[in-house]
Amino acid sequence: MVKLLMAEQLEKFRQKILANRPKKTLISISCGTCGQARGALKVVEAFKKAVKGREKKVSIKVTGCHGFCEAEPNVIIFPEEIFYRNLKPEDAKRVVESALNGEVVDDLVYKENGNGFIHMSEIPFYRKQMRILSGKNPLVDPVNVEDYIALGGYKALARALQKSPEKIIGEIKASGLRGRGGAGFPTGRKWEVTRVQKGDIKYIICNADEGDPGAYMDRSLLEGNPHSVIEGMIIGAYAIGAGEGWVYVRNEYPLAVKHVTVAIEQARKLGLLGENILGSGFTFDIKIARGAGAFVCGEETALIASVEGKRGIPRQRPPFPAAYGLFAKPTNINNVETLANVPIIIEKGAGWFASIGTEKSKGTKIFSLVGKVRNTGLVEVPMGITLREVVFDIGGALDGKRVKAVQIGGPSGGCIPQELFHLPVDYESLTGAGAIMGSGGMIVMDENTCMVDIAKYFTNFLQEESCGKCSICREGTQRMYEILTAVTEGRGTEEGLTLLEELGGVIKDASMCGLGQTVPNPVLSTLRYFRDEYTAHIKEKRCHAGVCKTFIQYMINLEKCTGCELCKKNCPQEAIEGERKKPHSIVQDKCIKCGICYDMCEFDAVVKTTGGKNAKDSN
Amino acid sequence: MIEIAKFIEDAVTRHGGLLLSTLQDIQEHYKYLPEEALREVAKKSGIALRDVYGVATFYSAFSFTPKGKHVITVCLGTACHVRGGVRIVDVLSKELGINPRETTPDLQFTLETVNCLGCCAIGPIVVVNGKYHGQMTPQKTLKQIKRLVKKGK
Numbered sequence: 001m002v003k004l005l006m007a008e009q010l011e012k013f014r015q016k017i018l019a020n021r022p023k024k025t026l027i028s029i030s031c032g033t034c035g036q037a038r039g040a041l042k043v044v045e046a047f048k049k050a051v052k053g054r055e056k057k058v059s060i061k062v063t064g065c066h067g068f069c070e071a072e073p074n075v076i077i078f079p080e081e082i083f084y085r086n087l088k089p090e091d092a093k094r095v096v097e098s099a100l101n102g103e104v105v106d107d108l109v110y111k112e113n114g115n116g117f118i119h120m121s122e123i124p125f126y127r128k129q130m131r132i133l134s135g136k137n138p139l140v141d142p143v144n145v146e147d148y149i150a151l152g153g154y155k156a157l158a159r160a161l162q163k164s165p166e167k168i169i170g171e172i173k174a175s176g177l178r179g180r181g182g183a184g185f186p187t188g189r190k191w192e193v194t195r196v197q198k199g200d201i202k203y204i205i206c207n208a209d210e211g212d213p214g215a216y217m218d219r220s221l222l223e224g225n226p227h228s229v230i231e232g233m234i235i236g237a238y239a240i241g242a243g244e245g246w247v248y249v250r251n252e253y254p255l256a257v258k259h260v261t262v263a264i265e266q267a268r269k270l271g272l273l274g275e276n277i278l279g280s281g282f283t284f285d286i287k288i289a290r291g292a293g294a295f296v297c298g299e300e301t302a303l304i305a306s307v308e309g310k311r312g313i314p315r316q317r318p319p320f321p322a323a324y325g326l327f328a329k330p331t332n333i334n335n336v337e338t339l340a341n342v343p344i345i346i347e348k349g350a351g352w353f354a355s356i357g358t359e360k361s362k363g364t365k366i367f368s369l370v371g372k373v374r375n376t377g378l379v380e381v382p383m384g385i386t387l388r389e390v391v392f393d394i395g396g397a398l399d400g401k402r403v404k405a406v407q408i409g410g411p412s413g414g415c416i417p418q419e420l421f422h423l424p425v426d427y428e429s430l431t432g433a434g435a436i437m438g439s440g441g442m443i444v445m446d447e448n449t450c451m452v453d454i455a456k457y458f459t460n461f462l463q464e465e466s467c468g469k470c471s472i473c474r475e476g477t478q479r480m481y482e483i484l485t486a487v488t489e490g491r492g493t494e495e496g497l498t499l500l501e502e503l504g505g506v507i508k509d510a511s512m513c514g515l516g517q518t519v520p521n522p523v524l525s526t527l528r529y530f531r532d533e534y535t536a537h538i539k540e541k542r543c544h545a546g547v548c549k550t551f552i553q554y555m556i557n558l559e560k561c562t563g564c565e566l567c568k569k570n571c572p573q574e575a576i577e578g579e580r581k582k583p584h585s586i587v588q589d590k591c592i593k594c595g596i597c598y599d600m601c602e603f604d605a606v607v608k609t610t611g612g613k614n615a616k617d618s619n
Numbered sequence: 620m621i622e623i624a625k626f627i628e629d630a631v632t633r634h635g636g637l638l639l640s641t642l643q644d645i646q647e648h649y650k651y652l653p654e655e656a657l658r659e660v661a662k663k664s665g666i667a668l669r670d671v672y673g674v675a676t677f678y679s680a681f682s683f684t685p686k687g688k689h690v691i692t693v694c695l696g697t698a699c700h701v702r703g704g705v706r707i708v709d710v711l712s713k714e715l716g717i718n719p720r721e722t723t724p725d726l727q728f729t730l731e732t733v734n735c736l737g738c739c740a741i742g743p744i745v746v747v748n749g750k751y752h753g754q755m756t757p758q759k760t761l762k763q764i765k766r767l768v769k770k771g772k
Binding site for chain 1: 737
């Protein structure tokens, strides 16, 4: 690889890459962690075989996530942008043939209500999105820096290095970019505060400790387009005057760790990291620190302690990391998605960026739209879009199910009921409704989701993840979990709910770090909007959603049961009795309520009841 | 013992004395943190043994007991939870006779849970010996276990 000593060389290198790339059909195969879990690697092998001998006309690109996870493994044919979903290895041949002949394989395109959608941009899942960050994923092989450069990569860096750091900070400030990690602090201001600190040694950290369960946009960016994050990081380092950077990435994301490691090495080889970057006189390099499974390390002071190799326990602020951070030096910490926005702002201008979104929330935000929706995946939408548009127009309700709420912001966030889906997605609106933007997890819940169970789930998560420093957070979360467990096990009282609210308020007030201060959100927001469900558990001893085991019972409808023995054979407890071709029955003492019989029965003969009524239609 | 000492000396040097990364390397290599390894880390890095132990107990990625031949990890992230991840853990616990974070006495299976693997769209996720499986059910997971048991015989 050549070493790029000057900005002009980068441009020449780009022209050379483009010149070596004759126009031909491109088959982009989504191969992120989700895709691989669905068998994408086998699909890749099949495609490689199918194009053999025709490499002059068609090429394959193994890329990161295309966003539409429900359709994994999926393939996009460029330049037409024909989208094929849920491919199997045996489909490869047909797809290649038709791509070469300018045809479409009708039975492999996305379908909804009987209508087929050929092009990516027509598919309802993509139609309302604005993919300024994630849009490049299908065109980039994450372990090949040339792909990123071919698309204009590192152009923003070259441009930034020719301006003064103050000018860069001014542009980021003017763009209105706010931190995408959760709290939404203005990025430009953060940079400025670190910039003005005295001292020669400063650090920039990329927070890739995406601990929120249900959120994976950072994983997708790091896996699919790591150079965009690195470029943002170098620009940030230049702006604040940092000579060293760290990427703190979760160890639960092995593919992301691998791709970032490769990307850093490539950038170093090209001279985009190291001494005198592109002849500017600016010197900067990046190291990687891996997380070790502690949620609290997403908090910046805990993260710093963890990078230093210590226990990830937050400390009192001030002094803020900007003044006293990693190894006691001024440190700036930005989230992955925030950094990925930086090159785009430098390239397209602050004005362009600020024209997207609402008055106080600019640009786009990536959400992981998961849970009880038809089209799950990563959606990148302009700020200000309504929750209704995201959940129903992009996601789509599951057939015949009533969407109840959407949980936003992870364990620190809250549940927003369907009645409030007219709210625009921006920092202030979500906070006002009792949730937070958080890192962007959106978990849709329907009539089969029990809100008390969800509150219990998050509280359990948080009591395990509380670092233990503040006793109110450590003990308070445990007490809350006990009260919630009592409710789900039929021992709950109304007084317990009052205590929950009181405890929640105290933990919020008396905890030191962001984790403790937001701990009660899932409980308080569900109590605020779904108190009737709590009451049903306490007074009627029923779980409407049919989730809480204490209140449910599986039974066999003797009229519908054909005696096929499918449930009997699959019951792990041998709790089902009955002769072949005669109605079966469940021995309740043996039943562990795992629901396998309920899932498997082809005749709807297994029914789930709660409080003597069918769980399904007890609402 | 000599081998451990060498491995740890290398790891300590490689990470410039940063404790967390050193422990990660040991965990990756031995699949758990042996006591003598922790003592060796303290000796080589000059960090007090109590602090080494403190870091090792703080992070859930570390284990003090050897893992089984097969490691089954069930994701309990929010999206997997609402789609029934817990049911999978319950059934596996019963089947293997162990709680999460435990290993069967014959060292065949370790059952683990994880807070989120970021494959939320295709949950519930079960990772069997490093291989990700999406949209799992209790029954599909049991099948996997039975296949592994059969293979081992």
